[in-house]
Amino acid sequence: MNHTSIPLAVHTTCPYCGVGCGVKATPNPGGTVAIAGDDSHSANRGRLCVKGSALDETVDLDGRLLHPQLREQGQLRRASWDEALNKVANGFRRIIDEHGPDAVALYVSGQLLTEDYYVANKLMKGYIGSANIDTNSRLCMSSSVAGHKRAFGEDIVPGCYDDFELADMVVLAGSNAAWCHPILFQRIARIKEARPDFKIVVIDPRRTATCEGADLHLAIKPGTDVWLFNGLLSFLSREGAVDAAFVDASTDGLRAALDTADACDPHTVAKACRIEVDKVLAFYRWFAATNKTVTAYSQGVNQSSSGTDKVNAIINCHLITGRIGKPGMGPFSLTGQPNAMGGREVGGLANMLAAHMDLDNAAHRAIVQGFWNSPRIADQPGLKAVDLFRDIEAGKVKAVWIVATNPLVSLPDANQVQRAMEQCELVVVSDIAAGTDTNAFADVLLPALGWGEKDGTVTNSERTISRQRAFLPAPGEARADWKVLCQVAQKMGYQGFDFDSPAAIFEEHARLSMAANTGSTARAFNLNGFEGMTAQQYDTLSPAQWPVNHPRLFGDGRFAHPGGKARFIATVPRAPVNAVDEDYPLSLNTGRVRDQWHTMTRTGKTARLAGHTAESFIDMHPQDALLAGVREGELARVSSKWGQMVARVQHGGGIARGGIFIPIHWNGQTASDARVGAVCNPVVDPISGEPEFKHTPVKVEPFGVSWHGFVLSRTALDLDSVAHWTRIRGESFTRFELAGRGAIADHATWARQLLGIADDNADWIDFEDRSGNMYRGVHLVDGRIEQCVFISPRPDLPSRAWLASLFGQGELSSLDRAGLLSGQALTPGVDAGPTVCSCFGVGRNTICAAIERDKLTTVAAVTACVKAGGNCGSCVPEIRQLLQNRGLALGA
Numbered sequence: 103m104n105h106t107s108i109p110l111a112v113h114t115t116c117p118y119c120g121v122g123c124g125v126k127a128t129p130n131p132g133g134t135v136a137i138a139g140d141d142s143h144s145a146n147r148g149r150l151c152v153k154g155s156a157l158d159e160t161v162d163l164d165g166r167l168l169h170p171q172l173r174e175q176g177q178l179r180r181a182s183w184d185e186a187l188n189k190v191a192n193g194f195r196r197i198i199d200e201h202g203p204d205a206v207a208l209y210v211s212g213q214l215l216t217e218d219y220y221v222a223n224k225l226m227k228g229y230i231g232s233a234n235i236d237t238n239s240r241l242c243m244s245s246s247v248a249g250h251k252r253a254f255g256e257d258i259v260p261g262c263y264d265d266f267e268l269a270d271m272v273v274l275a276g277s278n279a280a281w282c283h284p285i286l287f288q289r290i291a292r293i294k295e296a297r298p299d300f301k302i303v304v305i306d307p308r309r310t311a312t313c314e315g316a317d318l319h320l321a322i323k324p325g326t327d328v329w330l331f332n333g334l335l336s337f338l339s340r341e342g343a344v345d346a347a348f349v350d351a352s353t354d355g356l357r358a359a360l361d362t363a364d365a366c367d368p369h370t371v372a373k374a375c376r377i378e379v380d381k382v383l384a385f386y387r388w389f390a391a392t393n394k395t396v397t398a399y400s401q402g403v404n405q406s407s408s409g410t411d412k413v414n415a416i417i418n419c420h421l422i423t424g425r426i427g428k429p430g431m432g433p434f435s436l437t438g439q440p441n442a443m444g445g446r447e448v449g450g451l452a453n454m455l456a457a458h459m460d461l462d463n464a465a466h467r468a469i470v471q472g473f474w475n476s477p478r479i480a481d482q483p484g485l486k487a488v489d490l491f492r493d494i495e496a497g498k499v500k501a502v503w504i505v506a507t508n509p510l511v512s513l514p515d516a517n518q519v520q521r522a523m524e525q526c527e528l529v530v531v532s533d534i535a536a537g538t539d540t541n542a543f544a545d546v547l548l549p550a551l552g553w554g555e556k557d558g559t560v561t562n563s564e565r566t567i568s569r570q571r572a573f574l575p576a577p578g579e580a581r582a583d584w585k586v587l588c589q590v591a592q593k594m595g596y597q598g599f600d601f602d603s604p605a606a607i608f609e610e611h612a613r614l615s616m617a618a619n620t621g622s623t624a625r626a627f628n629l630n631g632f633e634g635m636t637a638q639q640y641d642t643l644s645p646a647q648w649p650v651n652h653p654r655l656f657g658d659g660r661f662a663h664p665g666g667k668a669r670f671i672a673t674v675p676r677a678p679v680n681a682v683d684e685d686y687p688l689s690l691n692t693g694r695v696r697d698q699w700h701t702m703t704r705t706g707k708t709a710r711l712a713g714h715t716a717e718s719f720i721d722m723h724p725q726d727a728l729l730a731g732v733r734e735g736e737l738a739r740v741s742s743k744w745g746q747m748v749a750r751v752q753h754g755g756g757i758a759r760g761g762i763f764i765p766i767h768w769n770g771q772t773a774s775d776a777r778v779g780a781v782c783n784p785v786v787d788p789i790s791g792e793p794e795f796k797h798t799p800v801k802v803e804p805f806g807v808s809w810h811g812f813v814l815s816r817t818a819l820d821l822d823s824v825a826h827w828t829r830i831r832g833e834s835f836t837r838f839e840l841a842g843r844g845a846i847a848d849h850a851t852w853a854r855q856l857l858g859i860a861d862d863n864a865d866w867i868d869f870e871d872r873s874g875n876m877y878r879g880v881h882l883v884d885g886r887i888e889q890c891v892f893i894s895p896r897p898d899l900p901s902r903a904w905l906a907s908l909f910g911q912g913e914l915s916s917l918d919r920a921g922l923l924s925g926q927a928l929t930p931g932v933d934a935g936p937t938v939c940s941c942f943g944v945g946r947n948t949i950c951a952a953i954e955r956d957k958l959t960t961v962a963a964v965t966a967c968v969k970a971g972g973n974c975g976s977c978v979p980e981i982r983q984l985l986q987n988r989g990l991a992l993g994a
């Protein structure tokens with residue numbers, strides 16, 4: 103190849119959320135990678151949020167699984183690929199022969215590329231002959247899938263991102279888009295800036311960052327969305343906001359839906375949702391009057407025991423107004439993961455078949471089996487995620503292959519998942535990370551390629567297929583998941599897996615989509631134009647929506663149900679399955695934080711992302727904290743009937759009485775006991791099987807400790823002697839937040855042991871207040887700070903941001919040394935405070951000082967002054983909050 107023809111930047115796709123932003127990755131000769139937003143990608147037009155911007159900091163090989171490993175007598179040992187693949191293939195074969203195909207299972211992930219997903223489904227459903235393949239997308243958007251199928255006859259997102267800009271009102275239901283879909287949210291925020299009449303309505307029990315700048319926030323009681331949208335349906339009918347021609351020609355079932363919804367008058371809704379009736383009516387009137395309305399919804403809607411009904415209650419309101427598939431209007435499911443949509447295209451859920459074919463339809467099964475020329479085809483739905491791990495524990499499923507997901511952290515009732523893993527005959531795990539909670543129970547560990555190393559396609563929330571391209575060499579012996587799945591299939595004796603590239607798999611996937619689209623089986627999903635694609639065309643594929651040239655679907659009033667009509671679904675409001683009671687009086691809600699992704703195996707590697715939210719937390723109302731006997735800043739234990747965890751109490755100000763919020767990310771590798779999955783109830787939606795992550799009855803109690811402390815250290819620690827710890831990545835050190843029980847008799851000896859300092863002559867400066875039980879110790883090497891430890895009976899300890907800045911210095915000044923002993927920065931302005939803007943590393947103290955000093959009143963002025971908010975914009979809601987706080991402080 104002509105060297106000059108090699109493009110400098112590789113066009114690829116962000117591996118995190120369902121927005122699916124285009125990324126330009128430029129590998130540098132020194133091994134680093136430069137990351138920039140791809141301005142040619144329609145999803146983000148050159149912008150990236152803070153997680154996407156930090157992708158370059160996640161591609162090192164630290165913590166990577168690089169070789170196959172087998173467990174023998176409890177210990178993992180390195181193995182050859184051949185040995186490991188034989189172990190998987192022979193193990194699966196033996197168990198299938200002895201117990202049948204339903205005794206084995208695959209549990210895969212929305213992190214997989216479509217090609218990996220396609221092969222996994224083909225193997226399981228077409229060759230092994232069981233539908234026991236489910237995915238972590240079950241935990242995320244399976245209620246949307248079920249709702250779409252009930253309403254439209256097919257799992258279709260009818261609109262596109264441009265609709266948000268063409269709309270006059272966007273309703274965000276159960277979505278903290280500012281943190282979870284930041285680039286899309288910023289598109290919405292920019293419209294609001296340009297068009298002040300544009301309305302944003304947020305429906306969320308919490309006052310999240312998404313609510314900043316909203317025209318209306320409906321802080322509904324958790325789980326009451328069906329009341330709210332049933333009330334809206336009834337209101338639209340009564341107020342004459344009905345597109346009668348559309349309803350008549352293109353829908354069925356309105357009368358039955360209204361018979362149910364009419365019980366939800368605004369006053370009943372206000373009472374059920376615990377919000378003011380004026381707010382209910384304001385929302386209803388705006389919705390009725392605004393033709394161009396998009397209702398976007400996410401996990402707050404989906405993760406519920408009535409998630410499917412919530413989705414249909416929303417879609418009902420768009421059907422009655424005929425606002426669907428037209429510019430600037432429609433219901434819009436925001437997918438959580440980068441390729442949840444691709445997984446749906448290939449039938450990644452246990453109750454689906456490839457190419458949007460139905461598993462329970464004999465004609466559909468015949469089409470897929472015929473196309474694959476496979477020996478069999480699964481004819482019964484397989485086990486959905488929660489049921490799968492129950493059946494593993496019950497001994498009915500004896501082998502499971504977990505690919506690119508960490509169920510010991512992410513599933514509800516996660517301790518049950520651990521019990522299932524402990525007694526499963528054969529646990530195979532394919533992952534990029536060596537140390538995960540799930541890997542600890544693997545019999546076979548298979549090293550996978552990560553982002554930047556693997557090649558394939560993903561589909562984002564608006565049906566745009568984009569390439570993820572490799573720009574880094576495969577590390578160690580890591581292999582692509584599709585290749586490993588094919589090799590196991592071949593070792594099991596199956597034909598049909600002789601793919602030599604992801605391009606060949608994608609082409610077959612495209613051909614199947616067309617073969618499935620004939621006559622009575624015609625679907626909206628088709629990859630017309632992609633079939634017959636050459637490897638070179640695949641390599642140069644630009645982002646493209648399916649169906650090609652159809653940014654919107656159903657605009658012609660034709661749907662996928664037999665007869666071509668959409669269906670209203672009568673949705674009966676119901677409370678969450680497990681009610682709060684005297685023993686467990688609070689409702690636990692879970693979700694993401696701004697700068698982390700899933701179980702932190704990638705985002706946890708970057709110090710930049712760790713700075714914003716360093717520890718897990720329990721966000722709760724001050725009065726509930728008072729009743730529970732816990733205080734802000736202190737540790738508390740959260741317990742449910744299923745398990746418990748420990749985190750720090752905070753009053754973020756965004757949560758109503760009766761609820762608490764805990765993030766999902768922390769796990770057994772990053773904290774001693776902060777796995778919220780262990781607490782969550784395993785209740786699922788009866789139709790979709792999606793767990794009720796947004797509501798678990800819990801209690802909060804003090805987590806009694808006698809001291810609090812933290813360590814910043816360039817070397818590892820032995821944490822056996824502490825009651826609670828969190829490990830946090832710093833730039834050139836690791837930070838450990840600690841808490842312990844019992845008196846420390848000799849602080850200096852204890853601290854040196856903790857830090858592993860055996861040399862009596864080590865350069866060590868310390869301060870001890872024996873009666874106050876306070877201690878500060880600093881270990882210096884050649885005048886540079888190597889480690890420091892701070893202990894106090896109270897959690898209000900010195901600024902970690904200031905101490906972290908000392909690790910970036912050479913020899914410490916005498917002022918720094920004096921500051922270390924006094925426990926505070928003595929040089930004005932060096933303590934930036936907790937990170938607000940991760941892109942530029944700007945802390946809260948820096949922003950507040952600039953606001954005060956220069957009398958700043960707008961976010962733009964803050965950005966101009968200290969850069970914060972000037973890149974991805976994810977921190978803009980927090981800057982706005984700091985500006986508002988200043989106003990309050992001044993009595994404005």
Ligand code: SF4
Pocket residue numbers: 116117118119120121122123146149150151152153154155282283284285286
């Ligand atoms: S919004 Fe952020 S996390 Fe989501 S795809 Fe874009 S850059 Fe990635």
